[in-house]
Amino acid sequence: MLIANNLCKVYQLKERKGLFGPKTLKEIMAVNDVSLEIKPGQIIGLLGINGAGKTTTIKMLSALLEPTSGSFSINGIDGIRYPQEIKRIVNVITGGERNIYWRLTARENLEYFASLYNLPRHKLNDSIDELLELVDLKEAADMPVERYSKGMKQRLQIARGLVNDPKFLFLDEPTLGLDVAIAKELRNHVRHLAEKRNKGILLTTHYITEAEELCDWIYVIDKGCIIATGTPSELAYSTKMNTNILVSIPELTSGVKKEIYEIAKVHQAKIEFQENTTDVSVSISAQENLTGQLAHILTSNGLPILHLKIIEPRLEDALIQLSYGGDSIERNISNCESRSYKATS
Amino acid sequence: MKEIFQIVRAEVIKQHRNSFHSYGVYFTLLIWPIVVFFNAYYSYKPFNLSQGPWNTFASQEDIIMFLITGFLGYISFKSLLQSAFYMGHERINGTLETIFLTPANRIAIIYGRAFGALIENIWMFSVFCVFVTVWIRRIPVESLIYIPISFIVLIVSAAVWGGLMNVIFLFSRDASFLMAVFDEPMILFSGVRMPTFVFPIWAKIISALFPLTYALMIVRPLLIEGSLSASLQGIYKLLISLLLIVSLTLWLLKKAEKNARKNGNFVFY
Numbered sequence: 001m002l003i004a005n006n007l008c009k010v011y012q013l014k015e016r017k018g019l020f021g022p023k024t025l026k027e028i029m030a031v032n033d034v035s036l037e038i039k040p041g042q043i044i045g046l047l048g049i050n051g052a053g054k055t056t057t058i059k060m061l062s063a064l065l066e067p068t069s070g071s072f073s074i075n076g077i078d079g080i081r082y083p084q085e086i087k088r089i090v091n092v093i094t095g096g097e098r099n100i101y102w103r104l105t106a107r108e109n110l111e112y113f114a115s116l117y118n119l120p121r122h123k124l125n126d127s128i129d130e131l132l133e134l135v136d137l138k139e140a141a142d143m144p145v146e147r148y149s150k151g152m153k154q155r156l157q158i159a160r161g162l163v164n165d166p167k168f169l170f171l172d173e174p175t176l177g178l179d180v181a182i183a184k185e186l187r188n189h190v191r192h193l194a195e196k197r198n199k200g201i202l203l204t205t206h207y208i209t210e211a212e213e214l215c216d217w218i219y220v221i222d223k224g225c226i227i228a229t230g231t232p233s234e235l236a237y238s239t240k241m242n243t244n245i246l247v248s249i250p251e252l253t254s255g256v257k258k259e260i261y262e263i264a265k266v267h268q269a270k271i272e273f274q275e276n277t278t279d280v281s282v283s284i285s286a287q288e289n290l291t292g293q294l295a296h297i298l299t300s301n302g303l304p305i306l307h308l309k310i311i312e313p314r315l316e317d318a319l320i321q322l323s324y325g326g327d328s329i330e331r332n333i334s335n336c337e338s339r340s341y342k343a344t345s
Numbered sequence: 346m347k348e349i350f351q352i353v354r355a356e357v358i359k360q361h362r363n364s365f366h367s368y369g370v371y372f373t374l375l376i377w378p379i380v381v382f383f384n385a386y387y388s389y390k391p392f393n394l395s396q397g398p399w400n401t402f403a404s405q406e407d408i409i410m411f412l413i414t415g416f417l418g419y420i421s422f423k424s425l426l427q428s429a430f431y432m433g434h435e436r437i438n439g440t441l442e443t444i445f446l447t448p449a450n451r452i453a454i455i456y457g458r459a460f461g462a463l464i465e466n467i468w469m470f471s472v473f474c475v476f477v478t479v480w481i482r483r484i485p486v487e488s489l490i491y492i493p494i495s496f497i498v499l500i501v502s503a504a505v506w507g508g509l510m511n512v513i514f515l516f517s518r519d520a521s522f523l524m525a526v527f528d529e530p531m532i533l534f535s536g537v538r539m540p541t542f543v544f545p546i547w548a549k550i551i552s553a554l555f556p557l558t559y560a561l562m563i564v565r566p567l568l569i570e571g572s573l574s575a576s577l578q579g580i581y582k583l584l585i586s587l588l589l590i591v592s593l594t595l596w597l598l599k600k601a602e603k604n605a606r607k608n609g610n611f612v613f614y
């Protein structure tokens with residue numbers, strides 16, 4: 001199990017005006033009081049806009065960066081005191097085409113990185129074959145990486161991230177720039193790693209559907225602070241976004257109209273009617289999903305439903321609201337900023 | 346120890362794969378050093394060699410030997426500077442950070458890189474040197490052992506030097522000035538082309554900073570005069586110099602990683 005408590009990271013930037021100007025010290029609070037937990041077999045999402053602090057968090061958890069304050073442990077190993085031990089049992093996979101040697105083949109890349117983990121040689125060859133199989137690069141294994149497509153390079157990254165058979169895997173935007181089919185394939189890999197191989201996975205991504213599809217639990221991070229947590233659907237509904245229902249019916253009697261107004265009044269829904277040449281469309285927007293009640297009114301009045309569309313709140317909208325405004329969480333953010341002020345002063 | 350060996354091995358293989366991708370490499374590794382060597386040789390030829398610093402040498406062959414040992418040493422040291430310079434690419438490619446993501450022994454990586462680069466870069470010119478040595482000296486069988494001894498001295502001191510260069514590039518991404526600082530001055534002050542005893546005192550002080558100076562003090566008596574005793578006085582100087590460099594390297598290495606863990610700067614470029 002991975003447990004992180006109150007992790008903070010302050011970057012200190014020395015800035016100089018001109019070549020000989022005075023040096024000023026600028027501090028950036030990249031991560032502010034982040035606590036999170038990952039159990040083996042779980043996929044945890046870390047979502048947030050650019051610069052929110054996701055990569056910094058991952059670098060601290062993989063012992064590449066030392067937290068300014070806070071602590072974390074993985075399977076009982078103290079991450080601050082034993083960074084080298086942590087590095088044995090975690091790995092990071094980053095999206096994009098960097099982090100591998102382009103002039104080496106896939107096999108040579110894996111051999112090199114596996115050697116750095118001090119695996120015995122006889123075991124090394126077997127596990128490299130297995131990895132190449134897993135990411136479907138067996139045929140291209142002996143071709144220089146520079147001739148690979150983006151998707152192939154990304155799959156090699158995954159294999160590289162698995163050379164030490166890590167207990168916890170951190171994926172930093174792993175599907176960046178991949179086409180839909182390959183991204184889907186990659187998501188299947190990720191799910192496989194969690195479900196079948198019991199790895200704890202932390203995933204950051206800008207593709208919200210990906211997080212919705214994969215994550216058991218999501219942390220939303222903004223300006224270094226965790227501003228919301230929950231399952232994907234909990235989060236989607238958390239921001240008081242409305243469910244929109246659009247129905248079209250052949251005609252509208254005043255009786256039906258009255259009934260609809262009544263439920264709208266009870267649930268504080270917004271209603272719009274629009275009479276078209278062949279039908280009437282009704283749109284209702286409310287925090288609760290009123291589909292059942294609406295359908296009941298229509299059918300009990302003998303009105304056939306020609307068309308029905310339900311737009312439920314999506315995680316994406318919730319995230320935009322969380323990160324770019326929305327009064328419900330305003331308080332939360334200002335809270336966090338006052339904390340950050342305290343921490344740096 | 347086994348771990349260190351494995352990492353060194355991995356680095357050697359990686360560097361080989363990474364650099365041996367075209368025939369152009371053979372040019373820089375063999376033809377270029379030979380051209381530089383002949384260039385030096387023929388610039389001395391028109392002068393009267395029985396005067397000046399050269400009069401301590403007996404013959405033309407001695408001068409060839411003097412120059413060829415000098416250039417072999419120089420090529421070894423220079424190739425390590427280049428390989429350290431390549432560290433900058435690793436930074437850009439993100440592979441540097443990926444290396445530091447592993448728990449691999451950092452010291453092994455630093456010296457593994459150096460050994461890797463060295464073996465890669467000098468084996469061809471070395472073969473040439475051995476060939477020339479045997480051919481012009483007609484070295485007696487009992488002194489053949491001096492050839493491998495000379496190689497070991499050169500390789501060890503170059504690798505120690507390379508370790509330092511690697512760490513300096515690890516520390517700063519703006520270390521390319523080292524190329525300028527160390528390249529030509531090393532030829533001059535280490536006595537690649539002329540014996541250091543002709544230098545004025547200030548130049549001798551600078552020579553003392555380059556371990557190549559001492560390595561050549563050992564190798565040259567061995568191969569030119571075939572005299573072990575004459576080379577002995579260089580040994581303790583070389584050892585002290587290498588010891589100092591290794592300590593500096595280890596200290597900087599520790600500092601570099603600490604710094605990177607604080608500022609996250611292994612990804613800067």
Ligand SMILES: Nc1ncnc2c1ncn2[C@@H]1O[C@H](COP(=O)(O)OP(=O)(O)OP(=O)(O)O)[C@@H](O)[C@H]1O
Pocket residue numbers: 011012013028029030048049050051052053054055056057608609610
């Ligand atoms: N090495 C560094 N030195 C100084 N500041 C940094 C450094 N790395 C990141 N930052 C700053 O820390 C903040 C968080 O950056 P981080 O890379 O963690 O964001 P992110 O959530 O991963 O963003 P993205 O989605 O764009 O990848 C940013 O304001 C960034 O400018």
Ligand SMILES: [Mg+2]
Pocket residue numbers: 054055056172
């Ligand atoms: Mg990032």
